Amino acid sequence: MNKIVAKRHFSENVVELVVEAPLIARARRAGHFVIVRADEHGERVPLTIADADSEAGTITLVVQAVGESTRKICAKVIGDCLHDVVGPLGQATHIERVGTVVCCGGGVGVAPLLPIVKAMKAAGNRVVSILAGRTKELIILEEEIRQSSDETIIMTDDGSYGRKGLVTDGLEAVIKAENVNLVVAIGPAVMMKFTALLTKKYEIPTVCSLNTIMVDGTGMCGACRVTVGGRTRFVCVDGPEFNAHEVDFDEMIMRLHAYDNENK
Amino acid sequence: MDIKEIRAAHRAETWREELRKSKSAKERMSQPRVKMPSLSPETRIRSNNEVNCGLTAEMAMAEASRCLDCADPQCVTGCPVGIEIPSFIKNVERGDFRAAAAVIKATSALPAVCGRVCPQEKQCESRCIYHAKMGKEAVAIGYLERFVADEEMAAGEITAPVAAPCNGIKVAVAGSGPAGLAFAGDMAKLGYDVTVYEALHEIGGVLKYGIPEFRLPNKIVDAEIDGLRRLGVKFVTNCIVGKTLSYDDLHRDGVRGIFAASGAGLPRFMNIEGENLNGVMSSNEYLTRINLMGAASASEDTPVLHGRNVAVIGGGNTAMDSARTARRMGAENVMLVYRRSEEEMPARLEEVGHAKEEGIRFLTLRNPIAYLNDGNGRVCAMRLQRMELGEPDESGRRSPVPVEGAIEEIPVDLVIVSVGVSPNPLIPRAIPQLSVSRKGTVVVDESTMQTSVADIYAGGDIVRGGATVILAMGDGRRAAACMHRALSGE
Numbered sequence: 135m136n137k138i139v140a141k142r143h144f145s146e147n148v149v150e151l152v153v154e155a156p157l158i159a160r161a162r163r164a165g166h167f168v169i170v171r172a173d174e175h176g177e178r179v180p181l182t183i184a185d186a187d188s189e190a191g192t193i194t195l196v197v198q199a200v201g202e203s204t205r206k207i208c209a210k211v212i213g214d215c216l217h218d219v220v221g222p223l224g225q226a227t228h229i230e231r232v233g234t235v236v237c238c239g240g241g242v243g244v245a246p247l248l249p250i251v252k253a254m255k256a257a258g259n260r261v262v263s264i265l266a267g268r269t270k271e272l273i274i275l276e277e278e279i280r281q282s283s284d285e286t287i288i289m290t291d292d293g294s295y296g297r298k299g300l301v302t303d304g305l306e307a308v309i310k311a312e313n314v315n316l317v318v319a320i321g322p323a324v325m326m327k328f329t330a331l332l333t334k335k336y337e338i339p340t341v342c343s344l345n346t347i348m349v350d351g352t353g354m355c356g357a358c359r360v361t362v363g364g365r366t367r368f369v370c371v372d373g374p375e376f377n378a379h380e381v382d383f384d385e386m387i388m389r390l391h392a393y394d395n396e397n398k
Numbered sequence: 399m400d401i402k403e404i405r406a407a408h409r410a411e412t413w414r415e416e417l418r419k420s421k422s423a424k425e426r427m428s429q430p431r432v433k434m435p436s437l438s439p440e441t442r443i444r445s446n447n448e449v450n451c452g453l454t455a456e457m458a459m460a461e462a463s464r465c466l467d468c469a470d471p472q473c474v475t476g477c478p479v480g481i482e483i484p485s486f487i488k489n490v491e492r493g494d495f496r497a498a499a500a501v502i503k504a505t506s507a508l509p510a511v512c513g514r515v516c517p518q519e520k521q522c523e524s525r526c527i528y529h530a531k532m533g534k535e536a537v538a539i540g541y542l543e544r545f546v547a548d549e550e551m552a553a554g555e556i557t558a559p560v561a562a563p564c565n566g567i568k569v570a571v572a573g574s575g576p577a578g579l580a581f582a583g584d585m586a587k588l589g590y591d592v593t594v595y596e597a598l599h600e601i602g603g604v605l606k607y608g609i610p611e612f613r614l615p616n617k618i619v620d621a622e623i624d625g626l627r628r629l630g631v632k633f634v635t636n637c638i639v640g641k642t643l644s645y646d647d648l649h650r651d652g653v654r655g656i657f658a659a660s661g662a663g664l665p666r667f668m669n670i671e672g673e674n675l676n677g678v679m680s681s682n683e684y685l686t687r688i689n690l691m692g693a694a695s696a697s698e699d700t701p702v703l704h705g706r707n708v709a710v711i712g713g714g715n716t717a718m719d720s721a722r723t724a725r726r727m728g729a730e731n732v733m734l735v736y737r738r739s740e741e742e743m744p745a746r747l748e749e750v751g752h753a754k755e756e757g758i759r760f761l762t763l764r765n766p767i768a769y770l771n772d773g774n775g776r777v778c779a780m781r782l783q784r785m786e787l788g789e790p791d792e793s794g795r796r797s798p799v800p801v802e803g804a805i806e807e808i809p810v811d812l813v814i815v816s817v818g819v820s821p822n823p824l825i826p827r828a829i830p831q832l833s834v835s836r837k838g839t840v841v842v843d844e845s846t847m848q849t850s851v852a853d854i855y856a857g858g859d860i861v862r863g864g865a866t867v868i869l870a871m872g873d874g875r876r877a878a879a880c881m882h883r884a885l886s887g888e
Contacts, residue, residue: 157642171599177691177699178599203699218599220636349691349700352597352638353822354607354663355683359674366667366674371823385674388775392676393701 135215139192144274147199148242149208150184156191158183158221164249165227165343165375168193169351171218172206179203180348180370182246183222184275193219196245196274223351224374227341231258233315236308237283238264238301238329240321244275246343247320252282254318260284262314264304266321270295301325302332314338319378323390327383334379342378344369347392360386405474408485409467417492418467427528431535432461439755443725446611446694449752450514455493458545462491465537468527473539476525478872479506479580483522483539490542499550502543503559507583508576508622508871510551511605513544514614516868517746551621561629562589567885569655570595570648572639572825575603576867577659577858579626580874586629588882594631597638597824600690603661604867607690608682610719612726613749616689640828645854655853655881658832658840659874662819662859668711672769673815677703677777681710681720681816688723705812707731709780711766712816713743714864718750720814721758729812732758737765737785737798763787763798767805769813779809819864829854839863847877848884855881 140152158168167182185194199208210216227250235254239247244265255261263283267273268291280286288296289304297304301321308314309332317340319329326342333340346358346369353371360369363380367373408414435451436442442449453461465487473483482501489498502509516522518540523529526536567590571578574596582592600606605619627633637643639656648656665680667673684702687693691700708729710721713736724732734753736743739762743750754760764782772778784804787796821838833841833850840849840856847855857873859865 157637161642161644161647175692175698206699218636220597220599220638220642222641223638349683349686350598350663352663352824354665355686356665356667356680357683359667361674366669368664371664389674389676391775392703 135217136219137215138210138212141210141212144196145271147208148272148274149197149199150245151195151197151207151210152192153195153216153219154191155193155219155221156188158219159186159188159191159193162186162193162222163226164229164253165224165246166222167224167246167351167374168195168219168221169223169348170195170207170216172203172210173217176206176217177203178218178349178351179207180223180345180351182343182345182374184245184248196242198242220351223370225372227253227375229253229257234260234262234313235316235318236262236264236305236314238266238305238317238319238321238325239279240266240301240319240325241268241272242274243321243325243343244273244279247318248275248278248282250318250320251279255282255284262287262308264289264301264308265296266290266301266304266325268292300328302328305329306332309333309336309338316341317378318342323383323387326378326381327387330378330381330383340378341375342381343374344376344381344386345374346386346389360389405471405482405485406469408482409469413492414467414488417488421463423466426464426466427532427534429460429464431464432457432538432541434538434541439757442612443756446726448615449612452548453541453545455495455549458490458542459493461538462487462542464528465491466527472525472527472530473522473537476522478521478868479875481505481522481543486546487537487539487542490546495546495549496553498546500559502546505875506871507580507626509543510547510618510622511576511614512868512871513540513542513547514618515609516540517866519747521868551618559587559629561587564591564630565589565886566591568593568651568653569657569881569885570639570653571657571659573597573603573659573661573858573860574601574633575659575661575858575870576605577661577870577874578603578657579623580871581657581659581857581878582631582874583626583629584875584878585882586626586631588878590882592631594633595637595639595643596633596635597660598690599635601633601635607686608716608719610685610689610723612722613719638824640825645829654885655855657874657877657881658825658849658854658856658860659858659870660822660825660860662862662864663822664820664838665815666818666820667815668766668817670766670768672771672777675769675771675777676775677705677811678769678813678815679703681712681716681814682819684720684814685716685723688727694727702727703812705729705810707733707808707810708812708814709733709735709766709808709810710814710816711735712818713738713745714816714818715745715749717816718745718753720816722749722753722756724812724814725756725758733761733808733810734758735761735764735766735780735782737763738795739763739787742795764806765798765800766813769810770807777810777813779807780813782806782808819859821860821863825860837863846880847873848880
């Protein structure tokens with residue numbers, strides 16, 4: 135079983151869990167995710183792998199409690215087990231040396247961004263990371279991101295930490311100051327949408343990682359489907375990363391609300 | 399001895415000769431085919447209980463006595479796994495149900511499943527002499543198979559078939575659906591060290607996530623899987639060959655042969671306007687939420703969308719399962735939308751009949767062309783194009799063509815798309831040396847089920863696209879026989 139060997143709180147509703155999963159730790163690469171079921175009655179929930187230690191046989195997950203299932207996962211303590219963990223799933227991030235890469239993370243999106251920042255840096259890129267959150271308490275993994283970035287910018291909506299403003303304000307300042315070859319954006323759908331709109335204006339290639347509703351995570355059901363470049367794609371097998379300029383974010387946001395009224 | 403000589407020897411056994419002589423052929427032929435007792439439509443749509451109730455021992459023995467014990471039984475040739483049908487049926491007739499079970503188990507790993515879900519009218523029963531030569535109803539082979547398996551389970555004395563001594567050779571199976579289970583059963587009987595890897599958290603593939611409880615109870619599937627465990631088959635859930643474990647990982651673990659049976663899980667959509675609206679989903683998603691995740695039950699966390707006016711698009715068994723499930727989920731008006739006429743429907747006749755009894759409305763010769771948005775992103779209506787049948791296509795079926803201008807709009811709040819599946823791409827993507835057809839199916843030598851990679855065999859829907867449980871099992875058996883030949887040097 136998948137025992138939890140370490141846990142820390144980033145904020146009241148955001149926790150980091152280090153989980154025993156030796157086969158996944160060995161096989162995973164940046165961009166991969168897992169499907170987790172907290173207990174025998176649980177839903178299957180997709181979570182991106184934030185880090186892994188193949189020697190210790192562990193993977194790191196960052197979870198924000200937003201609903202019943204994520205609350206159950208966040209409530210687990212060291213020594214507890216996750217009932218099911220399967221992966222690594224999805225296509226790994228395409229990593230190559232392109233020059234300057236700006237990595238933008240919003241909220242818990244910083245967790246899946248971390249392995250990409252590390253891999254982009256290891257591939258010889260100049261990496262500028264922009265971490266954004268509503269308020270200071272919601273900025274996570276700052277130290278880890280700083281260690282792998284050439285420059286790190288913090289943005290908060292309320293100005294409680296770093297610069298005041300949205301991720302797009304920080305990004306536009308970087309774009310104006312230097313030549314940017316690639317932007318990677320991971321966070322709430324609306325944040326990725328506006329990041330994509332901004333970089334489209336500057337014609338900078340942009341990759342986003344979509345976090346849609348999933349069930350199996352293996353291409354079997356199509357719950358996660360999105361329209362990319364006019365075609366229906368399955369986030370779990372074709373993604374989760376796509377060219378942000380081709381994603382129909384409005385449709386994706388609409389689909390994220392499918393179960394809002396479905397109270398059990 | 400070849401199979402025909404063995405068959406003749408069994409048929410010549412004293413008890414069987416005496417049994418044949420105990421009743422005249424005329425007497426046997428004058429009996430009507432047994433009717434399967436079932437729950438009434440009014441009761442069954444209020445529960446998830448199995449609709450077909452099974453035969454009593456008296457019914458089964460009477461039905462078994464209809465079988466003429468043909469010298470050259472054609473029913474056997476209609477069975478994809480080659481069950482010795484007259485031999486098991488004659489054991490039922492004389493009341494030796496355990497012996498009957500042993501006959502079936504010699505060739506079939508999942509009799510309680512196959513007796514329930516095989517389209518017997520297209521397989522064994524279609525070749526029965528009653529049907530093929532006399533214009534009478536075939537012997538109810540499927541009902542009898544199910545009776546024998548259920549009887550054994552109820553007696554709690556399930557005997558595992560005798561397995562050869564362990565030969566220490568490791569083989570791996572990707573996928574625990576019917577093809578993988580049949581392969582695993584045969585290889586274990588031959589003495590191999592078999593491990594089945596399953597991506598989901600439960601064993602059984604489509605038998606668990608797809609076919610609903612009212613047609614195939616999960617406890618039946620679990621009991622048959624336990625039978626395989628007793629044979630020594632190991633099961634690993636939450637493990638995806640090609641993702642969690644690579645082809646090289648399996649080799650490093652000493653695996654000498656791999657059977658790829660990951661199915662055709664990838665649902666097809668029609669790419670029409672509004673298909674990504676909320677409330678439009680694949681039958682795989684709908685059935686998985688309900689069957690595998692228990693979304694109908696308050697104790698399970700997984701939700702599912704409900705609808706009052708539900709449309710199911712398609713005419714196969716999965717469409718019937720989805721429509722009948724929607725009825726049980728409380729939908730008032732369930733419509734089945736099919737672009738051809740009822741005659742061309744690929745679903746089993748029995749399922750079509752059950753669906754109609756349960757009040758499903760059949761809107762045939764209609765094809766959806768768009769789904770309309772209620773303003774909040776949820777589907778509120780479907781636009782249907784009326785069709786008529788034109789010339790026969792390559793498959794011999796008359797292809798539907800639109801009737802110009804004949805378009806209607808019908809209110810719906812849930813649409814379940816059940817227009818077929820494509821092979822799951824995970825394994826072909828993970829093993830690029832595998833030769834794959836234009837449709838995405840894994841290419842195999844049809845006589846051996848061997849793929850373009852020498853130690854990988856494949857079968858079931860990953861090779862066929864969406865097909866049936868029993869064809870998948872037949873593939874599994876063939877692959878096992880051929881891999882055994884290759885690995886043992888016989």
